[in-house]
Amino acid sequence: MMNPIRRQRLFLVIFIVVAASLAVGLMTYALRDNINLFYPPSDIAAGEAPPGVRIRAGGMVVDGSVERASDSLFVRFLVTDGEAEVEVHYTGILPDLFATGEAAVVTGELNEQGVFMASEVLAKHDENYTPPEVADAMNAAHERAQQSVDES
């Protein structure tokens, strides 16, 4: 028979172990869920995103894909994560930082055709700080590389 103090300590240890493992277990379970409702284009192309509900998607705006309507604020563009592309339709004023080759995040719904009907477009500024000369040099190098790819 254990004495009361020992038994009390045993209960305490069991309580701590159970509560701690419960907390850790539930946390890991929660993290498996897609908790922020953000779907990259490859997930949308794979059909993982539910149509008709408010979700978010995002990626790099594809060069030359931005088409603006002449008579309204309607705009259509493609976003990519390097693997797949998703077509986005949006009516409204685009933010200043929005540009091709830059990242954008869109909020809205997928329709049955797999087109993303955005109600909000946000441009994402990155955290890569560069001096202007370096940025120019990098762009120039990028263009040269593109040209040599095109030529070959």
Added chain:
Amino acid sequence: MWQWFHRLGSPRWFYQTSGKWLPWLGGITFLLLIIGLVWGLGFAPRDAKQGNSFRIIYIHVPASFLALAGYYVMAIAGAVGLIWKMKLADMVMKSAAPLGAALTFVALVTGAIWGKPTWGTYWVWDARITSMLVLLFLYMGVMALQHSYTSVDAANRASAVLSLVGMVNIPIIYKSVDWWYTLHQPATIKFTEAPTMHPDMFHPLLVMIVGFYCFYALVLILNTRSEILHRERRSSWVKNVVLQNQR
């Protein structure tokens, strides 16, 4: 080892020893901050996208670093005071609270000023800004609790308990604010690896970060010294110190 620990716990020993380091530490801090300031303001290149407003980074980032690190310093000092009943640790904890709160305030204000040219608004409910604000609330809670007790010992122990509870909660609060942010705002898309920075921009930042760490240590020591003098003002060694200074 144990003897050293006990000596470190003696406010008198700390006061006398820190007095010897203080001019050196002060000099190094001043030098580093001046170098970092001039370098960051005048000699670092401006950012390609943000232009010169980017220069705010040289105070914003170091202040944010120490705002968070300061909470851990405070909580750990509080724990040491609580467990080993070390007087000096209590005084360090008390001194760390207003210092950390002030740095959090600096981080918040400079962040808001930086936000205006970059995002077009002073205040955004961004994950990092919001968690900084929560950190400021946590500091204020500790300070308010400290001031509302009349007994010095009770004030120290109560605020030590609170800062420890705050410390275990900080990661949870940060994580949940981060999660809340990604729920409502754009998720960060990382196509590249960790944020990169050109060396010409990074070196002054490094100087500033080291400078801020020294500054933190300096002010913490100054605060603790004034606290020691205040609490031990009736002891004979303080009277001796004052007499020696008068001569």
Added chain:
Amino acid sequence: MIFRFDSFQHFLQMDGHGAYVWSAYLIAILVMVWLVISPLFRQSGVRQAVARELRRETARQSSSGQIGKE
């Protein structure tokens, strides 16, 4: 290492961002100076109080000594 601005005027303006940059630095410096000065003030206050106490004590001792002599 080169100075990135053509003139001092330019340095103050920072391409239109001057108000933001300088106000951020000003606030930070003010807070930091206050952080250094306030414990020093407090310390000198305590020192003065202790010195006053000491003077009062010595005065009391010397006066009581005279009374004892008479």
Added chain:
Amino acid sequence: MGYGFAAILRRDLLLAFRNRGEIANPIIFFFIVVTLIPLGLTPEASRLAVIAPGILWVMALLASLLSVEGLFHSDYRDGTLEQLVISPQPLYLMVLAKILAHWLITGLPLTLLAPVLGMMLSLPSAGYLPLVLGLLMGTAVLSLLGAIGAGLTVALRKGGLLLSLIVMPLYMPVLIFGASAVQRSVDGFSVQGPLAVMGALLAFSLLISPFATAGALRVSMHG
């Protein structure tokens, strides 16, 4: 040791049952605030539905904050708390009993009433289950965390405002996950994620709160 736990639980519940008015106060507070929202904002159902999850959770936070202040007050005044602190029984267990009693008196009624309040704020039907489940766990977390603050401020004369300053930052994760569980359900998503996090928060606060509160009470009683 189970005996002391049960005795305190029974005593606190009995005391609460004798002053039924005090139990009713947070509930009345809830209804009054729910009435204020449409008056101040809009009676339009579609707009109320958007803000309902957040409003309900903020109210749960405030109600818990108001009631937790009195958790140790009467015991402090009549000296029962002193007896508890010096008794040979483990203090954290006694504290846990008091917190459980507090939750049964305030958190549980609020949880059971939540569907009615949701209806008054035109909460879409998908939101009710996650609201009730979230509140069931969340109000317990609020009681547990609030007890730490109540323990720290019980000996102070003006503890009320200080208590909110101390406890509010700790409440934030509960608000975030509770409200987002309801919101997600309304938007047509699974709610296991946020509810699992809420469960984790409950387990975690069960782990720290009784010990922290016991420590806080010792500080308050003996300085």
